[in-house]
Every structure is written in C-alpha cells, then in structure tokens.
Amino acid sequence: MPWFLIEPSGYRYPISEDDEEGLSIGRAADNDVVLTDPGVSRYHAYIRVRGQEAWLYDRGSANGVWLRGQRIQGPVLLHPGDAIQVGDVVLRMVYLPPEEPIAPSPIPTGFEGATVSYAPYVVLGIVLGLLGLVAVYLVLPQFHAPAPPPATPSPYERYAQAIPATVFLLTPVGETGSSRAGTGIILTEKGRILTAYRVVMNPTTGRAYNRKNQVMVGVLRRQDLRSLDWYRAHVVRADRQRELAVVQVFARQDGALLPNSFTLPTVPLGQVGGLEPGARLGVISFPAEGEAMKPDSDQALALGEGHLLTILPDPSIQTQRGWLVSDIALSQSNIGAPALDEHGRLVGVYPGPEAASRSGHDNAIRPIDLARPLWVTGP
Numbered sequence: 018m019p020w021f022l023i024e025p026s027g028y029r030y031p032i033s034e035d036d037e038e039g040l041s042i043g044r045a046a047d048n049d050v051v052l053t054d055p056g057v058s059r060y061h062a063y064i065r066v067r068g069q070e071a072w073l074y075d076r077g078s079a080n081g082v083w084l085r086g087q088r089i090q091g092p093v094l095l096h097p098g099d100a101i102q103v104g105d106v107v108l109r110m111v112y113l114p115p116e117e118p119i120a121p122s123p124i125p126t127g128f129e130g131a132t133v134s135y136a137p138y139v140v141l142g143i144v145l146g147l148l149g150l151v152a153v154y155l156v157l158p159q160f161h162a163p164a165p166p167p168a169t170p171s172p173y174e175r176y177a178q179a180i181p182a183t184v185f186l187l188t189p190v191g192e193t194g195s196s197r198a199g200t201g202i203i204l205t206e207k208g209r210i211l212t213a214y215r216v217v218m219n220p221t222t223g224r225a226y227n228r229k230n231q232v233m234v235g236v237l238r239r240q241d242l243r244s245l246d247w248y249r250a251h252v253v254r255a256d257r258q259r260e261l262a263v264v265q266v267f268a269r270q271d272g273a274l275l276p277n278s279f280t281l282p283t284v285p286l287g288q289v290g291g292l293e294p295g296a297r298l299g300v301i302s303f304p305a306e307g308e309a310m311k312p313d314s315d316q317a318l319a320l321g322e323g324h325l326l327t328i329l330p331d332p333s334i335q336t337q338r339g340w341l342v343s344d345i346a347l348s349q350s351n352i353g354a355p356a357l358d359e360h361g362r363l364v365g366v367y368p369g370p371e372a373a374s375r376s377g378h379d380n381a382i383r384p385i386d387l388a389r390p391l392w393v394t395g396p
Contacts, residue, residue, distance in 0.1 A: 020071045021111045022050065022064060022101075029111070030254065032066045033224055039065035039074070042103060046207055047267045049253050056080050056104025064095070071095040071110065080104055176299045176361045180318065182284040183355060184210060185235035185245060185303040186264070188217045189227045197226055198305035199353035201234070201264070202363060206280040208266030209392050210234065210250065212353040213368040217262050218255045220371070225252055232264050235303075236281060248275075254391040258334050260368035261383055263391045284355065287362030289328075289338060289384040296325045298343050300367060300382075302354030321345045328384075329376050338384055340376040341365050347373075347380040356382045 020032040022040060030050055032040045042050040043061040052061075058078040065072050073084060073093045081088040083102040084095075095101075097112040182203040187196040199216030203209070217232050218225060230252050235245035247270035255262035266281070268274060300321045323345035331339025341356065341364070352369035365382040367373070373381040 019069075019113050020064075020066050021113065023109045023111055024050065024052075025106065025108075029256075031223060032064055032071060033230070034066045034068070037228070039063040041076075042108070043076070043078075046209070047251075047253075047265055050108075051253065052103065052106050054104040054106050057106065061103050062101075071112075073101060078103070175297075175359060176301060176320065176357050178361045179284045179301060179355060179357050179363065181237050181239070181282040183237070183301045183303070183318065186210075186212055186216050186353065187233040187235070188225075189231065189233070191227055196233070198303075199369075200302040200305070200351070200355070201353050202355035202366070203236075203281050203283050204263075204392055206283055208234075208248070208250065208275075208279075208281055209253075210264045210266070211355075211366055211388055211392065212262055212264065213366060213372065214255055214257060214260045214262045215369050215372060216353045217252050217264060218257070220257070223257060233270070234264070234266055239282075246270075256391060259383060259387045259391070260372040261366060261388045261391060263388075284357075285360075285362045286385060287358045287360070287364040289341070289364055289386050292325055292328070292341070292358065292364060294325055294327055297359040298323055298325055298341070298345065298364070298382075299357045299359075299361075300343075300345055300347065300351060300354045301357070302351040302367075304350040305352060319351075321347070321351070329378075329381070331376070333375075334387070336387070338386065340373075340378070340381040341384055342376065342378045342381050345380055 021029040022032060023029050030040060040050065041048040041060065041063045042052065043059050044052060044057050045059040048060065058080070060076045061078040062076055062082045063074050065074065073082065073089060073095050075082040075089055084093055084099060095110050097110060099110040101108045101110065184201045184203060186199045186201045189196050197216055199212055201210040201212035204211055214220065232250045232252065234248045234250045236248065238244040238246050248266045249268040249270065249272065250264040250266045253263055253265045302319055304319050323343050326342045326344055328338055329340040329342060330337045347367055349370055351367050354367045355363050356365035356367060358364050363385055365384050366388065367382050370379040373379050
C-alpha cells in the first residue's frame with residue numbers, strides 16, 4: 018500500500034486500492050479521517066487510489082478542498098508531497114514503495130495445525146487461588162479468634178466496570194467464509210473500539226482482510242451478560258508500527274442504521290506514567306480459537322491477573338515506554354485483550370505474541386499512551 022495521507026500529528030493513513038469508496042475525510046465519526054476543525058464539513062472529501070495513481074475528490078464541502086493554493090473543481094490527480102487543505106487543517110500525501118511480502122516461518126515437523134493456549138491455565142490459576150483464600154478463612158478461626166481481616170476484593174470485582182466495555186471482534190477474511198477473531202475495548206459511547214492491528218489488518222500485506230474493510234462486533238447484552246448483540250464496524254485507523262487499530266461501529270448486524278440514542282458502555286482510562294514494576298495488572302479477553310468462528314459461536318470472557326515486571330523502550334517508534342511486560346501467560350487466543358490496572362482502568366492492549374515478540378517477550382503489552390493518536394484528532 019504505497020500511498021499514505023499524513024495528518025498534522027504525524028499519523029499516517031494507508032489508502033487501499035481495494036477500497037472502492039476511498040479514504041473519506043470529514044467531521045462525522047464514520048469517516049476514515051475524522052477532523053474536529055469547525056471549517057471541515059461532516060463529509061468533506063475523499064481520496065481514491067487506482068493502480069499507481071491517487072485522485073482527490075471534493076464531496077460538496079462548504080469551504081472547499083484546496084490543493085497547491087487553488088480550490089479544486091473536480092477530481093484532481095495527486096503527487097507525492099502534495100499538501101491538501103480542508104478547513105484550517107493541512108494534510109500531506111506520501112508515496113512509499115510497497116514492501117516485499119514476508120514469508121511465513123516453516124512449522125516444525127509434527128506440529129502442523131497445533132496451537133497452544135494459556136487461557137485455560139490462567140483461568141484455572143485464578144479459580145485455585147480463590148479456593149485457597151476460602152480455605153484459609155475457613156481454617157484459621159479454629160486456632161484463634163481475632164477480628165476478621167478486611168475482605169480482599171476478588172479479581173472480578175476489581176475489573177467489573179471494564180467487562181461490559183470488552184467486545185468480541187470477527188473480521189471476515191476475503192470471500193473465504195472464515196474470520197479473524199480477537200478482543201477489543203470500547204473507548205467512546207458512539208462506538209470507537211481499540212484492538213490489536215492483526216485482528217483487523219493483514220500484517221503481511223498491510224491491507225484489510227476484506228474489500229469492505231468491515232468488522233463484526235459482539236457487545237455484551239446489558240440485560241444478559243451471557244449473550245452478545247452484534248454490530249457492523251469498519252477500520253478507521255490502523256498503525257502497523259504501534260500494532261494497534263481503531264474501528265468504528267456504524268450499523269446493526271443486519272445493516273440497519275443506528276438510532277440517535279445509540280450508546281455503548283465505555284472503559285475508564287488509566288495513566289501508564291503512574292505504573293511501576295510490581296503493579297497489579299488484569300487482562301480480559303474473549304478467547305479466539307481459530308478462523309472458523311462465527312457470530313453464533315458461544316463465547317465466554319476469560320480473566321488473567323498478574324503483575325507488571327518492567328517497562329521497556331521501543332526504539333522503532335522512539336519512545337521510552339513502548340512495552341509493558343507482565344507475568345500473565347498470554348497467547349494468540351488473547352489477541353486484542355485490554356490490560357487494566359488495579360482500579361479497572363485501561364492501561365494497554367495485548368497485540369498478540371508475534372507483535373509482542375519484538376520486545377523480546379511474548380506477553381508484552383502496548384501502553385494506552387501509544388493508542389491515543391489513533392482515536393484522538395487535534396489538540
């Protein structure tokens with residue numbers, strides 16, 4: 018995907034030739050590039066790529082689309098380095114040569130098709146830990162009778178407020194009938210959802226898994242947390258280096274428009290700057306067990322709890338706080354899972370073992386600070 022649009026913050030939007038509707042720009046939440054500038058129309062402009070060419074279109078905006086100092090009157094062919102002005106925002110076009118596909122690593126003989134999931138062990142560890150606490154409280158009173166110690170909140174109580182905001186994601190893979198499964202976390206009431214890049218984008222090609230750029234989102238039903246309500250969403254931002262992506266809910270499962278009263282539960286945000294080694298962490302996920310999963314598949318949340326071991330830099334994106342390394346056993350089945358501090362606030366997202374291995378640890382988590390540019394535009 019050689020064409021990119023760069024906003025003032027430095028974030029790059031890939032422009033896919035496979036997307037028939039192009040890269041949309043405007044103030045409305047369902048645009049690919051969402052700008053808060055008052056001079057930008059709800060649906061201001063869009064860019065389409067055809068072969069090696071990129072074309073700029075005005076969608077009938079009030080203040081127009083300006084290129085090379087002139088207001089465009091029709092479709093205009095773009096060149097690398099072009100500055101596009103919409104309202105008071107200046108966006109730039111960049112052309113990069115396509116990357117060579119990365120050949121998958123060979124599977125050792127005798128392990129074809131095998132997967133290792135640590136989620137059952139995590140859940141088993143939590144259950145055994147809770148049973149151990151119960152046993153201690155039952156046995157100790159037989160030996161002495163001091164005032165009972167204050168009750169220790171269970172892991173579920175600590176992270177209860179984040180559970181309704183944790184969603185199950187299924188991304189259709191082309192026309193194969195299969196899907197990539199993963200977990201996401203709701204950031205805004207209108208349906209902005211943060212997840213791992215590899216849940217919604219092909220890391221080898223840098224493109225969406227399907228032509229419509231769509232993702233199915235399963236949200237826990239408010240009246241019955243054992244069931245899911247399904248919605249359609251599309252990828253609005255994806256960052257290959259950060260290994261994170263944001264999707265936007267735009268319709269019900271059947272394609273019906275969302276009502277004006279539509280809202281979703283959100284997770285409170287934490288501060289990575291306040292975390293130190295030894296801090297308690299929790300990870301919630303819908304275990305993703307392969308590409309054969311469908312919206313009617315039975316799903317249950319899994320909870321893993323542990324501690325922060327260290328914080329590592331990531332030189333590739335020039336940050337000193339690039340990875341949160343935990344002692345929680347995480348695997349591919351936990352990809353996209355939100356990481357929470359001891360108060361149930363979002364502090365990171367698990368990008369999957371392949372992405373995390375760049376840190377030298379398969380269970381490393383991306384801090385929430387790295388995700389902010391993906392869903393916040395402007396100051």
